Every structure is written in C-alpha cells, then in structure tokens.
Amino acid sequence: MMTSLLGVLFDGFAYGMLLFLLSVGLSVTLGMMNFVNLAHCTFGMIGGYATVTLMNAWGWPFLATLPVAFIAAAMISVVFERTMFRRLYRASDLDQCLLTIGLVFVSVATAAFIYGTIQQPVQLPGYLRGSVHIGGVTLGVYRVFLIVFALAVSGLLVAALEFTRFGAQVRAAVDNQRMARGLGINVDGAFAITFALGSGLAGLGGALAIDIVGLDPSFALAYLVYVLIVVACGGLGSIGGTFAAAVLLGISDMAGKYYFPAIGSFMIYFVMISLLMWRPSGIFGRR
Amino acid sequence: MTPTDPATAAPAPTAPHPHMAAQVRWRTVEYVFWLATLLPFVVAPDYLALASQIAITALFALSLDLILGYAGIVSLGHAAFFGFGAYAAGLVSKWGWGEPLSGLLIAGLAAGLLGYLMSFVIARFRHLALIMITLGFGLLLLEAANSASGLTGGADGLQGVKMWPVLGLFKFDLYGFTAYWYALIVLFVFFLMARRLINSPFGLSLRGIRENPVRMRAIGAESGPHIRKIYTIAAFMAGVAGAVLTQTTETVSLGVLDFQRSADILVILILGGAGRLYGGLIGAIIYMIARDWFSGVNPQYWYFPIGVLLIAVVLFLPNGMLGGIAQLIDTVRGRRWFGWLTSPPPWLRSGSKP
Amino acid sequence: MSPVLETRGLDKSFGSLAVARNIGIALPRGVRYALIGPNGAGKTTLINLMTGMLHPDGGQIMLDGEDITALGPEERVRRGLVRTFQINSLFPHLNPLEAVTLTICERERIARTWWRPTSDYRAAIDEAYGILDSLMLGPVCTRETRELPYGQQRLLEIALALATRPKVLLLDEPAAGVPREESSELFTAITSLSQDITVLFIEHDMELVFRLASRIIVMVGGGILLEGTPEEISADPRVREVYLGGAHG
Numbered sequence: 001m002m003t004s005l006l007g008v009l010f011d012g013f014a015y016g017m018l019l020f021l022l023s024v025g026l027s028v029t030l031g032m033m034n035f036v037n038l039a040h041c042t043f044g045m046i047g048g049y050a051t052v053t054l055m056n057a058w059g060w061p062f063l064a065t066l067p068v069a070f071i072a073a074a075m076i077s078v079v080f081e082r083t084m085f086r087r088l089y090r091a092s093d094l095d096q097c098l099l100t101i102g103l104v105f106v107s108v109a110t111a112a113f114i115y116g117t118i119q120q121p122v123q124l125p126g127y128l129r130g131s132v133h134i135g136g137v138t139l140g141v142y143r144v145f146l147i148v149f150a151l152a153v154s155g156l157l158v159a160a161l162e163f164t165r166f167g168a169q170v171r172a173a174v175d176n177q178r179m180a181r182g183l184g185i186n187v188d189g190a191f192a193i194t195f196a197l198g199s200g201l202a203g204l205g206g207a208l209a210i211d212i213v214g215l216d217p218s219f220a221l222a223y224l225v226y227v228l229i230v231v232a233c234g235g236l237g238s239i240g241g242t243f244a245a246a247v248l249l250g251i252s253d254m255a256g257k258y259y260f261p262a263i264g265s266f267m268i269y270f271v272m273i274s275l276l277m278w279r280p281s282g283i284f285g286r287r
Numbered sequence: 288m289t290p291t292d293p294a295t296a297a298p299a300p301t302a303p304h305p306h307m308a309a310q311v312r313w314r315t316v317e318y319v320f321w322l323a324t325l326l327p328f329v330v331a332p333d334y335l336a337l338a339s340q341i342a343i344t345a346l347f348a349l350s351l352d353l354i355l356g357y358a359g360i361v362s363l364g365h366a367a368f369f370g371f372g373a374y375a376a377g378l379v380s381k382w383g384w385g386e387p388l389s390g391l392l393i394a395g396l397a398a399g400l401l402g403y404l405m406s407f408v409i410a411r412f413r414h415l416a417l418i419m420i421t422l423g424f425g426l427l428l429l430e431a432a433n434s435a436s437g438l439t440g441g442a443d444g445l446q447g448v449k450m451w452p453v454l455g456l457f458k459f460d461l462y463g464f465t466a467y468w469y470a471l472i473v474l475f476v477f478f479l480m481a482r483r484l485i486n487s488p489f490g491l492s493l494r495g496i497r498e499n500p501v502r503m504r505a506i507g508a509e510s511g512p513h514i515r516k517i518y519t520i521a522a523f524m525a526g527v528a529g530a531v532l533t534q535t536t537e538t539v540s541l542g543v544l545d546f547q548r549s550a551d552i553l554v555i556l557i558l559g560g561a562g563r564l565y566g567g568l569i570g571a572i573i574y575m576i577a578r579d580w581f582s583g584v585n586p587q588y589w590y591f592p593i594g595v596l597l598i599a600v601v602l603f604l605p606n607g608m609l610g611g612i613a614q615l616i617d618t619v620r621g622r623r624w625f626g627w628l629t630s631p632p633p634w635l636r637s638g639s640k641p
Numbered sequence: 642m643s644p645v646l647e648t649r650g651l652d653k654s655f656g657s658l659a660v661a662r663n664i665g666i667a668l669p670r671g672v673r674y675a676l677i678g679p680n681g682a683g684k685t686t687l688i689n690l691m692t693g694m695l696h697p698d699g700g701q702i703m704l705d706g707e708d709i710t711a712l713g714p715e716e717r718v719r720r721g722l723v724r725t726f727q728i729n730s731l732f733p734h735l736n737p738l739e740a741v742t743l744t745i746c747e748r749e750r751i752a753r754t755w756w757r758p759t760s761d762y763r764a765a766i767d768e769a770y771g772i773l774d775s776l777m778l779g780p781v782c783t784r785e786t787r788e789l790p791y792g793q794q795r796l797l798e799i800a801l802a803l804a805t806r807p808k809v810l811l812l813d814e815p816a817a818g819v820p821r822e823e824s825s826e827l828f829t830a831i832t833s834l835s836q837d838i839t840v841l842f843i844e845h846d847m848e849l850v851f852r853l854a855s856r857i858i859v860m861v862g863g864g865i866l867l868e869g870t871p872e873e874i875s876a877d878p879r880v881r882e883v884y885l886g887g888a889h890g
Contacts, residue, residue, distance in 0.1 A: 036415060087602065093414050094361050098557055099601040101550060105594030112587035217587055225426060225546075232419045266434055269427040276420055277408060303738050303770040306783045307760035488746040488762065489755035491735075495743050498732035505692070505730070507718030507805050508747040516753070 006137045008258050009251060014143035016250025017150035018212060021205030022223060023230040024157070024242050025198020031174045031237015032191055035085060036093050038100040040202055041224045042107040043073040047203025048215040049111060052120045062125050066207055073203020074196040081195050086188070104220050111217035120215040142211055149208070153201065158239060170194055174237040229272045311486045320565070324471055328464075335463035341575045342470035343532050348556045348567025349474075349481055350524035355553075356562030357485055358517050359497030360409060363418055363549055364425025365525060367405075370544030372398040372526025374432065377445045377539040385451040387534050391473070394530030395523045402522020406515040413500075422546070429544040445539040459535060466535035473531055477524055482564060484520070493517055497562075558596055560607025573608070643706060645670045645839050646722065646809045651690055651700035653863075660686045661697065662864040668809065674841040675854035679883060683863040684843045685727060688811050692724045693717050705808070719748075721808030725798040727817055727843070733787035737778050737797050740786065741769035744804035769804065776800050776830050792823035799830060810834070812842035816849065828853060851875070859883070 026040040047069035054060040054068060080103065088096050128142045161167035172180040173187045181187050206219070213223075226249070234245030253268055327338040347369055354360045376394035384390065405424065412420060432439045439445055452458040457465045484490050495503050496510045503510050533539050542548065551574070559570025581589055596608075604611035644667035651664040660683045668674055676684050689695040691702055693714035702710045704722050712720075732740045745765045746752040760766070773782045776796045781789060786797060795815060802810055815831065816824045831853060834840060841858075844850050850857065850871070857874045859866040861883050867874070874880055 030415070036418065084598070084602065091601075093418065094355075095601050097361070097363070097418065098553070098597050101554075102594040102597030102601065105590035105597065107594075109588050109591035109594065112585060113591075117585070117587055221546075225422070228419060228422065232415065236415075266427065266430040269423045269430060273420060273423045273427065276412075276416055276423070303766050303782065304760065304763065306738065307742075307758075307766055311758045311760055483758070484755045486758045486760075487755045488743075488752045488757075488759050488765075491739060491743045491759055492747060492752040494735060495732055495740075498734055499730060502726075502730045502732065502801070503747075504694075504714045505718065505724060505726070506744045506747060506801055507715050507723075508744075508752065509715045513752070516755075 004258075008254050010137065010139055011143065012251030012254035013247060014140075014146050014250070015212065015254055016247035017147050018205055018209050019226055019230050019250050020243055020246035021150055021153065021208065022202050023227045023234070023246060024154075024239060025195075025201050026227060027231045027234060027242040028170070028174065028237055028239070029191070029195050029198050030231060032170070032177070032187075032194060033089050034236075035089055036096040036100065037085070038097055038224060038228075039080070039103040039107070039220070040199070041206075041222075041227055042104055042220040043077050043199035044202040044206030044209070044223065045107065045111060045215070045217075045219045046076055046206065047073040047200075048206035048210055048219065049115060049120070050203065051207040051210065052115075052122060052215060055122060056120075062122075062128070066204060069203045069207035070200040071203075073206070074200030077199030078192065078196045081192060085195075104224070107220050108217045111220075115217070117217055120210065122210045122215075124211055146208055146212075153204070154239070154243060157201075161239065166190065166193070229268065233272060233275050317565075320568075321475065324475075327467060332462065332464075335467045337575065337579050339463055339467040339470040339531075339535050341571050342467065342474045343528050343535075344552070344555065344575055345568045345571035346470075346474045346477055346528040346531070347525055347552050348559070348571050349478060349564070350521045350528065351552055351556050352561055352564065352567045353481060353484070353493075353517055353524070354521045355556065356564075356566065357490065357497060358493040358514060360514065360518070361418055362421040363553070364421035364423070364428075364546075365521075365552055366544055366546070366548035367425045367428045368398040368402055368522040368525035369529040369532075369548065369552075370428065370432065371401050371529065373529030373533045373539050373543040374439055374445065375526065376530035376533040377448045378438070380448045380450060380534070380537075381445065385449050387450055387453050387469070390450075390534060391527055391530050394533075395527040398526020398529070399519050399523035402526075403515070403519040405522070406518035409518050410511045410514040422549075425544070425546060425549050429541065429546070432541060432544055439539070439541075442541055444541070448533060448537045448539065450534050450537060459537070463535070470531050470535060473527065477527065478564075478568075481524075485564065489513065489516070554593055554597060557600060558608050560610045563607075563610070566607050566610075570607070644668055644703075645705055646691070646841075647703040648687075648691065649701040649703070651687070651702070652698045653686065653690055653695060654698060660863045661690060662862070664690075664700070664865055666858060666865065666868070668839050668841060670808075670839055671836045672839055673853055673855045674839070675850040675857045676841055676843045676860060677845070677847075677850060677857060678860035678866070682860040684860055685813055686863070687860070688724055688813055688841075688843070691811060692722060718805055721806070722811070723802045723805050723807035723809070724811040725802050725813055725815060727813040729791075729794050729798060731786050731794060731797055731801070734785060736783050736785050737773050737789070737800065738766070738769055738782040740797065741772055741800055741804045742766055744801050745769055748805055772800050772803050773797075775833075776803075777826055790823075792819045792826065795819055795827055796830060799827075803834075807838055809839045809841070812840065814843050814845070816844065816846065824849075 022041065022044050025043075026037060029035060029037060050069045050072040051062070051065040054065040055062060084099060084103075088099060124142060128145055131138050131140045132144070133139075161171060169180070169185045169190045172183065172185055173190055177187055206215070209215070230242060230245045230249055233249070234241035234243070249268065252271065256268065324342075327335055331338070347365075350368075351362065351365050354362060372394040375397040376390050379390045379393050408420060409417065433441055436442070450459055453465060453469055457469075459465045459469075485493075492503075492508060492513050495508065496513060500510055529543055532543065555570040555574045556567045557570075558574065559568070560566030578589060600607060606614065647667040648664050651661050652659070653661040664687060676687070678684055686695065690697050693712060697710065700710075701708055704717070704720055707720075709717055709720065709722070732743075735743070742759060742762075742765055743752070745768055746759070746762065749765065751762060751765070770779065770782060773779050776799060778793060778796055778800060781793060786794065789797070795817075799812070799815065812831070816827050819827060828849060831840065831842070842853070854871060856868065857871055858868045859874060859880055866879060866883065867877060869877070
C-alpha cells in the first residue's frame with residue numbers, strides 16, 4: 001500500500017512537471033497581456049513533432065532534438081504573435097478564443113495531413129529507459145530525468161525573472177501594465193520575448209511528453225483542457241501558483257485514475273469548478 | 288425641425304414609434320427564407336435526413352445566440368444542455384413513454400432545470416473564469432455520462448429508444464419525411480419565440496448587459512436575474528434541440544455531450560454572425576451542407592477550412608459571413624438594402640477590455 | 642430643511658493611501674453643488690463611495706434620512722441616487738432611443754417582460770423621446786450611440802441618468818473632453834434641470850463652476866477643505882494655496 005502510494009506520488013509528480021512546462025508560458029502571457037491563447041498547446045505539439053521528425057527521419061539523438069523543439073516552437077509562435085495575436089490584445093475574450101481555436105483547428109488538420117492520425121513512435125536512448133529501485137519503490141529512469149530536467153528549467157526561469165533586468169521588466173508588466181509603460185518599459189517587446197520563451201517551453205514539454213502521453217494531432221486540443229485547468233487554478237501570471245497547481249493536478253489525476261478508475265477524470269473537472277467558484281482568480285491569483 | 292411634441296410632429300427619420308415598430312415587423316426576405324425551408328421536400332427528397340440535422344443544429348445555434356449574441360455570455364460548454372436534453376428524451380422513451388411532443392417538453396424542462404441551477408454560477412462570473420467554468424462543466428457532464436454507463440449506455444450509446452407516431456398519426460419513416468417537418472416545425476416555433484423575446488423590453492435589457500454591464504448597474508438594473516432567465520431559456524431550447532435529435536434518430540451517443548459539439552456550434556454561430564437571429568440558421572445550413580460534402584475525407588482535415596474561416600472572420604469579418612456578404616452587396620450597390628442584417632453591427636470586436 | 646443626501650465620517654483607503662478621510666457633507670434638496678479640488682483629491686472616489694461602486698471602510702451614507710450604506714449600486718439608483726461617468730460609459734451599439742427606453746423599462750420594472758414587443762410600451766417610448774428631445778438629442782435618437790459626436794454622447798450620459806428619475810444627480814466632469822464651443826448645450830442642459838433634483842458636479846473649469854454652482858465643496862488629499870458659496874470660496878486664501886501652491890507642496 002505504502003509503496004504504491006509512493007509510486008503514484010512519483011508518477012503524478014513527473015506528470016505534473018510535464019503539465020508545468022506546458023502551462024507556464026500561457027500563465028505568464030495571460031497575466032501580462034490578458035490574451036486568452038487557446039492555441040498554446042499547438043506550440044507543444046510543434047515541439048513534439050520537431051523531435052519525432054529529427055529522430056525518425058534524420059536519426060538525431062533524443063537529447064539533441066530538445067533544443068530544436070524549443071526553438072521551433074518559439075520561432076513559429078513569434079510569427080503568430082507578430083501577424084495575428086498582437087492585433088487582438090484589446091479585443092474581447094471571445095474574439096481571442098475564436099482566433100486561437102481557429103489556429104488549433106488548422107494545426108490539428110495540418111499535423112494530420114503531414115503525419116497521419118496515428119500515434120508517433122519515439123525510441124528513447126538506452127540510458128533513459130528502464131527503471132531504478134529505491135527503497136522498494138520502482139522509479140522510471142525517464143521520469144526521474146523529466147523531474148530533474150523540469151526542476152532545472154523552472155529554477156532557471158525563476159532566477160531569470162528574479163535577478164535579471166529583463167525579468168524585472170516582465171514582472172513590472174505583469175503587475176501593472178500601464179504603470180510599466182509609463183516607466184518607459186517596452187512592454188510589447190518584453191511581451192514578444194516572453195511569448196516566444198513560453199511557447200518554447202511548451203515545445204519542450206511537448207517533446208518530453210511523447211514518451212509519457214504519446215503524440216498525435218489531437219494533442220493540441222486534448223491537453224489544452226489540462227493546461228487551462230492548471231493556469232486557471234494556479235492564478236494568472238504566477239509561476240509559483242502554476243507549479244503548485246500543475247503538481248497538484250498531476251498527482252490527483254494519477255491518484256484518481258489509480259484508485260478510482262471509474263470517476264478519475266470526473267474528479268478533476270469537479271475539483272477545478274469548485275476551486276474556481278471558491279476563488280475565481282486561482283489559488284495564488286491576485287485579481 | 289426639432290419637434291416639440293413627439294407624438295404628433297416627429298419627423299420621419301427619427302420618429303420613435305415607427306422606428307421601434309419597424310424592428311418587430313416581418314421583412315420580405317424573412318418570408319422567403321422560411322418558404323425556402325420547405326424546398327427540401329420538393330427538390331432534395333433524398334436529403335431529408337440531412338435537412339432535419341440542419342434544422343436541429345439551427346435550433347441549437349439559435350439557443351446559443353440568445354446567450355452569446357444577445358446577452359454576451361461566452362460559453363464553451365453549451366453541448367451540456369443539448370446532450371442532457373438528448374439523454375432525457377432517450378430515457379423517457381426507453382422507460383416506455385414514446386410520445387414525441389410530451390417527450391420534447393420533458394427533455395426541455397430537464398435541460399432548463401439544469402440551466403437554471405447552472406445560471407446561478409454563470410451570473411457571477413465573466414471573462415476567463417466564465418470560459419473555464421462552462422468548458423469544465425461541459426466536460427464534467429460528458430465524464431458523468433461516460434461513467435454512468437448503466438443509465439446512459441456509456442460509450443456504446445443508449446439503445447432501445449422507440450418513438451410513437453407524432454400526434455398518434457405520423458410515424459417517423461425511413462426517408463426522414465416526418466423527421467424533417469417535425470424538426471422544422473419545432474425550429475420555427477422556437478424561432479418565433481426567440482424573435483418575440485429579442486424585441487421585448489427583456490431583449491433590450493439583454494443587449495444592454497452585452498454592451499455595458501457596468502452601466503446597467505448605474506441605471507439601477509440588476510443583470511443577475513436577466514442572465515439567469517435567458518440562460519434557463521437557452522438551456523431549455525438546447526435541450527429541445529437535443530431531444531429532437533434523439534427522437535428522429537432513435538439513438539443517443541456520447542457525442543451529444545462532446546466538447547467538439549460545443550466548439551462546432553460556436554463556430555457555426557460566429558461564422559453565420561452572432562446577435563442577429565438568422566446568423567445561427569444560415570451558419571447551420573452552410574456548415575452542415577459543407578460537412579456532408581466532405582464527409583468522405585478524414586474528419587480531422589475538415590477542421591482546416593473551418594479554422595481558416597474562423598481566423599478570417601475574427602480578423603476581417605466581425606459581422607460573420609452573413610454580415611460580410613450583406614456589407615459586400617450594399618457596398619457594390621451603394622445602398623443599404625441589408626442594413627438590418629449588419630445592424631446591430633459588430634459588437635464582438637468592440638468589447639474591449641480595460 | 643433636512644438634507645436629501647448626507648455622508649457622515651466616510652473613510653476609505655487603498656493600502657496605506659487614504660483616499661477619503663472623514664467626509665461629512667449634507668446636500669439640501671434642489672441645490673447645485675460643485676465639487677472641486679486638484680487631481681487625486683478623491684472627488685471621483687467620493688462619487689464611487691456614495692453610489693456604492695466602492696465600499697467605505699467606515700462612516701455612513703444617508704439618502705432622505707435613510708441609511709443606504711449597506712445597499713448595492715442598483716438599489717441606490719432605484720432610490721434616486723444616480724451618477725454619470727467621467728469617461729463615457731454608454732451602450733455603443735444601441736441608439737439613444739433604445740438606451741433611454743431600456744432605462745425607463747428597468748425603472749418601471751417592465752424589463753422582465755419577454756412576450757410583448759418594446760414598441761407596445763408607448764408611454765415609455767414617449768418619455769424616452771421627451772428626455773432626449775429636452776437634451777437636444779431628438780433628431781439623432783435613432784442613430785447608433787457610437788456614431789454620435791462626442792458632445793452628444795456626453796448629453797446621452799445625462800439623459801440615461803435622468804431617465805431613472807433621480808433625486809440626487811452626481812455628474813462626474815460632465816464636460817470633460819468637450820470642446821469649449823460645444824459645451825454650451827451641455828451647460829444649458831444642466832442649468833435647466835428640474836429644481837427638484839439636487840446636483841453635485843465635479844468640474845475643473847472654474848468659470849463654469851462659478852456660473853452653475855450655488856455652493857462649492859473643495860476637496861484636498863481625500864478630505865474636505867471647506868464648503869461655501871462661490872464668493873466665499875474665491876475669497877479664501879487656502880483655496881488659492883491649493884490651486885496655485887500645489888506644485889511646490
């Protein structure tokens with residue numbers, strides 16, 4: 001019983017790390033520009049397909065594809081941001097929703113056209129496969145790698161936000177956009193860079209997710225719901241909140257599916273709705 | 288020129304009473320439209336099943352238009368009420384009561400009750416929280432229906448729905464003849480109701496909520512009761528639409544509660560043009576016919592043109608396709624023939640945030 | 642004569658910033674009050690407190706001798722305490738006739754009716770047209786609000802407030818942004834308001850303040866500096882200090 005509990009906690013935590021990578025960019029950009037970007041998981045999917053293509057078609061090693069996944073997602077997101085999103089920063093939520101849902105539809109269809117609707121196979125390198133046993137608990141090596149990797153990325157992210165000049169500008173823009181503009185901060189520029197970084201992280205998350213949840217064209221839509229739940233519960237623009245919500249959701253999802261398979265996914269939506277009704281701005285939300 | 292006694296001396300362009308009365312009056316185009324809905328009986332008797340699907344979708348779109356187009360309440364989970372009505376109608380029939388009209392009423396009331404309970408939550412939130420809550424509520428209901436497979440049949444669908452003839456006379460036939468006129472009459476009745484509603488003082492208040500909720504408070508109007516009322520009415524209508532689907536197809540699948548259905552109906556309404564009553568109907572006709580056309584190709588490819596259209600509508604056609612076409616004609620002809628279609632004009636773009 | 646609107650010891654702060662300090666004012670029926678003070682003095686905050694858009698940390702608000710401190714904004718409007726907005730807050734895609742009719746329907750509690758067309762309520766439409774016409778908006782009453790010139794939109798702000806049948810009308814910079822040559826219509830409208838209505842207006846243009854107000858309240862730093870007739874105010878050295886010396890303070 002105890003070991004299964006630890007195993008569920010571990011798997012859930014790893015899953016939570018994945019959700020964190022996928023969501024953190026959306027949380028920050030929502031907090032900054034109030035832009036409802038339902039196409040965020042499309043960038044995750046782009047990262048995933050970048051990795052799959054490089055590994056399967058060109059035989060790149062898995063780890064080497066990760067930076068490319070990041071860069072591909074970031075660059076494509078910048079194109080979207082410059083050509084479409086920026087025109088809607090002052091538009092209604094509905095318009096933003098519709099445009100980005102339109103993008104999701106286009107990306108799902110495009111992915112289905114290029115790669116087909118089947119799950120993409122990915123062959124992990126030997127040193128990431130298998131499992132280790134610690135104190136009677138079996139831990140997947142890949143999941144350990146995932147946790148360490150994601151924690152390192154979040155550490156880097158927090159450090160960048162806390163200790164760099166750019167980070168200070170971003171924090172100011174999230175806190176009070178008008179004031180930040182008044183102080184001469186180039187909010188649009190800072191936003192464009194943040195947006196690219198956030199999408200890049202989603203791309204990274206998408207690449208890392210293949211081995212855990214698989215990759216097919218419906219990824220952009222299926223994980224959108226989870227990402228939105230994490231962002232809404234964590235509170236817009238709060239990295240700590242997103243982290244906590246991602247871990248909480250990852251663990252409760254795993255535990256739900258393990259212990260109550262009949263109502264596992266039911267519970268998540270229930271928890272989300274009750275949470276939002278209790279605190280509409282999220283656990284750590286300020287607004 | 289300024290009249291002192293508005294009742295007697297108001298000049299034509301600003302005369303208040305004729306202006307208000309003109310909004311209620313039926314236009315020729317509307318008569319033409321409804322007459323044209325009878326065409327499938329004559330020109331396309333092989334497509335009556337599709338025609339009744341269109342009528343059902345149009346009713347569903349109309350119900351979303353009431354809350355989104357008129358009251359400005361965004362919903363990403365409207366299929367919840369459609370599906371609830373569909374299952375309610377199916378269960379009533381399965382449990383031995385196959386009379387269609389009372390089944391319709393029961394399903395509508397069930398969905399309306401659900402909508403009424405939900406409306407207390409809806410009226411409290413706006414913006415992102417509202418989008419999330421409606422989305423989550425829709426998914427919750429889908430999971431609930433999936434889990435309660437003893438009741439709903441789960442992923443296999445609800446079996447054993449058997450409908451009696453309408454009014455004891457007209458059996459649902461294989462060609463979809465009865466199905467189409469049944470769905471069409473239900474649609475028409477609810478359209479009349481919706482048309483009546485939006486031209487009433489209540490409809491005016493809904494538009495006020497859509498335009499400026501803050502100002503509504505400052506003129507002494509409470510938005511909450513209005514929102515609860517329209518949400519309940521819309522849920523009732525969506526439930527009836529779902530029930531018609533169940534009754535005409537004699538089966539219910541989990542698809543009635545799918546997120547895809549909520550997204551589709553939003554797309555249909557937006558493409559057609561929200562907030563102008565006929566937008567959802569036109570959108571349903573175009574969307575359903577186009578999808579039938581492409582039914583042979585991979586369903587995931589289907590979302591490519593839809594996505595492109597959505598992007599184009601948001602960026603270039605704030606009035607939807609209907610409004611866009613009307614504007615184009617008016618521009619070419621240099622007249623405002625279709626002004627009534629573009630008015631009320633684009634509010635979607637202007638709901639700017641502080 | 643008992644005041645129609647009275648505040649007693651109103652306090653409000655945002656964090657450590659006190660935006661309203663012990664505000665006590667009493668407005669008798671039918672009097673034209675001007676509320677003046679430098680930017681950030683808390684004038685709009687006071688209106689927000691009185692109309693219930695903000696909740697005070699302490700103190701009371703009385704309307705016609707009744708304590709309305711706990712009531713929501715809608716209920717205060719229903720009892721006759723109505724405001725306009727400094728920045729137009731209108732219904733952009735309704736025309737003035739619809740907007741004012743909507744207000745009247747809400748006031749008469751017929752806005753719940755969904756089975757009869759609005760055009761059946763001839764009395765409400767007549768009243769709406771009458772209000773618009775008295776504010777010189779009759780000829781444009783079927784044009785969409787967002788298409789109207791700015792000055793007429795400011796008039797519509799007042800029309801909406803009047804349609805609620807106010808006892809006390811709080812005008813937040815009614816002429817803000819209106820060019821000088823267009824503002825005369827606006828001030829004719831304010832001057833010709835019924836003498837039963839008590840008016841409190843915020844205004845920066847001192848010429849207009851002295852022309853329209855019979856009494857003036859001066860606010861500084863969230864508190865009331867003094868209250869008096871225009872003559873008393875213009876003679877008071879402290880007011881000159883606030884307006885001219887503020888830059889050095």
